[in-house]
Amino acid sequence: MSPDSLYLDHAATTPLLPAAxxxxxxxxxxxxxxxxxxRPGRAARAALEEARARLKAALxxxxxxxxxxxxSEALALAISRCVQPLAGVSVVEHEAxxxxxxxxxxxxxxxxxxxxxxxxxxxxxxxxxxxNNETGVMQPLEAIAAAVRxxxxxxxxxxxxxxxxxxLPDADLIALSAHKFGGPIGVGALLVRDWALLRPTGGQExxxxxxxxxxxxxxxxxxALEAGAGWLDHAVELRDRLDTAITAAGGVSIAEExxxxxxxxxxxxxxxxxxxxxxxxxxxxxxxxAGSACSSGSLRTSHVLDAMGIDGANEVIRVxxxxxxxxxxxxxxxxxxxxxxx
Amino acid sequence: MTYLDYQATTPLAPEAREAMLRWLADDGxxxxxxxxxxxxxxxxxxxxxxxxxxxxxxxxxxxxFTGSATEALNLAIRGGPYGPVAVSAIEHAAVRDTARWFGSxxxxxxxxxxxxxxxxxxxxxxxxxxxxxxxNEIGTVQPVARLAERARAAGALFLCDAxxxxxxxxxxxxxxxxxxxxxxxxxxxxxxxxxxxxxxxLSPVILGGGQEGGLRSGTLSPALCAGFGAAxxxxxxxxxxDAAHVEALxxxxxxxxxxxTLNGSADRRWPGNLNLRLDGLDVGRLMSExxxxxxxAGSACASGSGRxxxxxxxxxxSAAQAKNSIRLGxxxxxxxxxLIEACRTLDAAARSQGV
Numbered sequence: 001m002s003p004d005s006l007y008l009d010h011a012a013t014t015p016l017l018p019a020a021x022x023x024x025x026x027x028x029x030x031x032x033x034x035x036x037x038x039r040p041g042r043a044a045r046a047a048l049e050e051a052r053a054r055l056k057a058a059l060x061x062x063x064x065x066x067x068x069x070x071x072s073e074a075l076a077l078a079i080s081r082c083v084q085p086l087a088g089v090s091v092v093e094h095e096a097x098x099x100x101x102x103x104x105x106x107x108x109x110x111x112x113x114x115x116x117x118x119x120x121x122x123x124x125x126x127x128x129x130x131x132n133n134e135t136g137v138m139q140p141l142e143a144i145a146a147a148v149r150x151x152x153x154x155x156x157x158x159x160x161x162x163x164x165x166x167x168l169p170d171a172d173l174i175a176l177s178a179h180k181f182g183g184p185i186g187v188g189a190l191l192v193r194d195w196a197l198l199r200p201t202g203g204q205e206x207x208x209x210x211x212x213x214x215x216x217x218x219x220x221x222x223x224a225l226e227a228g229a230g231w232l233d234h235a236v237e238l239r240d241r242l243d244t245a246i247t248a249a250g251g252v253s254i255a256e257e258x259x260x261x262x263x264x265x266x267x268x269x270x271x272x273x274x275x276x277x278x279x280x281x282x283x284x285x286x287x288x289x290a291g292s293a294c295s296s297g298s299l300r301t302s303h304v305l306d307a308m309g310i311d312g313a314n315e316v317i318r319v320x321x322x323x324x325x326x327x328x329x330x331x332x333x334x335x336x337x338x339x340x341x342x
Numbered sequence: 343m344t345y346l347d348y349q350a351t352t353p354l355a356p357e358a359r360e361a362m363l364r365w366l367a368d369d370g371x372x373x374x375x376x377x378x379x380x381x382x383x384x385x386x387x388x389x390x391x392x393x394x395x396x397x398x399x400x401x402x403x404x405x406x407f408t409g410s411a412t413e414a415l416n417l418a419i420r421g422g423p424y425g426p427v428a429v430s431a432i433e434h435a436a437v438r439d440t441a442r443w444f445g446s447x448x449x450x451x452x453x454x455x456x457x458x459x460x461x462x463x464x465x466x467x468x469x470x471x472x473x474x475x476x477x478n479e480i481g482t483v484q485p486v487a488r489l490a491e492r493a494r495a496a497g498a499l500f501l502c503d504a505x506x507x508x509x510x511x512x513x514x515x516x517x518x519x520x521x522x523x524x525x526x527x528x529x530x531x532x533x534x535x536x537x538x539x540x541x542x543x544l545s546p547v548i549l550g551g552g553q554e555g556g557l558r559s560g561t562l563s564p565a566l567c568a569g570f571g572a573a574x575x576x577x578x579x580x581x582x583x584d585a586a587h588v589e590a591l592x593x594x595x596x597x598x599x600x601x602x603t604l605n606g607s608a609d610r611r612w613p614g615n616l617n618l619r620l621d622g623l624d625v626g627r628l629m630s631e632x633x634x635x636x637x638x639a640g641s642a643c644a645s646g647s648g649r650x651x652x653x654x655x656x657x658x659x660s661a662a663q664a665k666n667s668i669r670l671g672x673x674x675x676x677x678x679x680x681l682i683e684a685c686r687t688l689d690a691a692a693r694s695q696g697v
Contacts, residue, residue: 007380013373013561021366028359028530033350037629038636040343041350069409069532072550072560080547096550096559177561184366185373185563186409186532202439203412210436211410212351212525214532278377287378 011320017182023223027216058225063193071160071177072096074190087124091307112258117143121151130162134304136264141169178221187217231323235262245334344684346637348671355528361572365565384564391571399537411523412436414536418519421544424469431656456606460488476506479653480606481615490516509577529573533566588614598685619667622697640667
């Protein structure tokens with residue numbers, strides 16, 4: 001990143017924390033295979049299991065943990081190996097859920113992007129995310145979990161955007177990704193309330209996920225998690241500042257009226273397409289995005305904003321704040337926004 | 343500690359570590375799927391690495407990055423639909439178990455020296471034939487070029503698990519799908535690849551953002567890709583040098599362990615693998631008495647599951663003979679002196695058991 005760059009795309013990925021980098025480099029030196037029976041292998045196994053225990057402690061999770069290559073793999077694993085077939089998904093899920101959804105019921109959202117818990121009461125596996133990756137909207141997962149379980153179902157929560165920022169949701173299966181909270185790309189986990197909820201396929205991770213474990217990645221993920229979320233209080237102030245300034249400049253803050261994770265905001269600039277905005281911001285050295293990174297660059301409109309019935313969905317960009325984002329960064333973005341809006 | 347378990351994993355090459363650091367630095371992060379400038383720089387690094395990894399394979403295909411070789415093999419087998427799958431009796435659990443769970447399970451036999459007959463009959467129904475290039479437990483090199491040719495003539499696709507051979511010997515010719523792992527060729531853990539011949543169509547197993555041409559969703563790590571790429575490039579540049587080193591090591595080890603019986607063919611094997619047995623040897627005791635040497639028991643399935651070795655059983659060894667076996671694996675960073683010393687220690691410990 002050149003010194004004049006401004007990165008406000010932390011929901012796509014956020015910088016590796018120094019503690020995570022140190023843990024990764026330490027992990028590179030513990031390179032034996034944790035499945036090997038000899039001393040270095042057992043040392044690698046011990047480090048892996050200690051990291052698992054630390055992850056559970058940091059998350060206050062007393063269920064099981066399956067390390068994966070990321071949230072996409074964790075979600076695929078949950079959906080393909082759960083003892084209950086997928087019965088429903090919210091329409092605002094990430095593609096990593098939606099593309100597995102087949103003919104499962106689509107659970108609608110209201111104009112603020114919220115799922116009605118009653119509509120999620122389905123007997124089977126129900127996937128509802130904790131935090132939307134495009135708008136930051138937080139789902140009422142406690143009520144949704146109660147509704148799903150009341151119907152005899154199980155709740156799968158994609159918490160890729162929530163873990164490391166919010167308390168874990170009350171769900172039966174939870175997917176997370178390290179690089180969304182300061183860990184490295186290429187590692188994540190599926191949390192499982194009880195092994196009995198999944199069918200094993202053999203291999204490592206108690207037979208639930210084959211492949212040599214990425215120990216350096218796991219160590220770095222745990223170190224990132226332990227860094228805590230104290231910075232979010234500051235993020236609330238920064239986003240309030242953004243909301244106020246952009247609204248005053250004629251922009252629209254999406255789902256401003258509902259609970260959102262403080263690090264993600266979506267803004268509509270009436271009359272300017274998101275792609276045109278991105279090109280202008282990119283030229284000014286400012287990294288923001290239209291929707292998710294995976295769909296950026298494509299011309300299709302956001303399924304999330306469409307589902308919410310947002311006017312001018314193709315004029316909305318996502319601004320996401322990180323641990324190191326400063327007030328000066330926000331003011332620079334606001335000035336750039338005013339310039340682009342003309 | 344003398345590390346003699348190079349089939350389980352290899353040390354991270356300093357060059358691979360160095361290549362990763364650039365993408366772990368404060369200014370190195372970005373999602374390679376982001377459209378902005380930093381994202382494009384990360385994407386460019388991924389593509390440089392992809393070209394480096396592609397050099398491990400024959401021309402005429404594309405590289406799909408995955409989280410591991412196991413995931414690559416899952417994608418190859420589950421990404422069908424092919425219909426029935428036939429796998430060799432000595433495949434890794436990543437192939438055997440996946441074929442068993444997701445396809446029907448035909449087993450192709452192996453001869454007593456651990457090498458397949460290149461003319462082994464294929465079941466008529468089989469639409470996918472999977473035979474590994476180099477066996478992970480006994481190191482035998484399979485006649486995959488001929489098997490691939492015959493699979494094609496029979497109208498089946500050919501999948502080759504090249505985890506143990508990639509970067510060490512020439513790639514399997516004629517395969518349609520080839521799986522490799524970075525950490526077996528001195529690269530980082532957490533990344534592997536599936537090579538897919540042009541014209542072979544797969545369906546993804548992990549869906550989502552549609553990365554890797556829609557075949558494998560999930561944010562790619564520029565650091566892991568760069569480490570894998572650097573390790574692949576180094577392995578290819580050093581292939582002859584590494585092979586000569588390993589052959590010299592093999593000769594030195596065999597000299598010391600001349601009274602031990604080799605499991606599997608002596609000639610048709612990767613020289614960095616010695617799977618050896620001594621009648622009456624108590625391997626558990628040997629391991630506990632030789633704690634400064636990191637090696638594997640030949641009897642245990644290499645996946646760490648504790649299951650008995652299906653490979654040694656497929657060679658026709660008795661359960662007792664399998665239990666009398668050890669696996670020694672060495673490579674680029676093993677020195678001749680440490681290997682000779684370790685072999686002497688192992689042999690002396692065996693003698694002290696009275697075998």
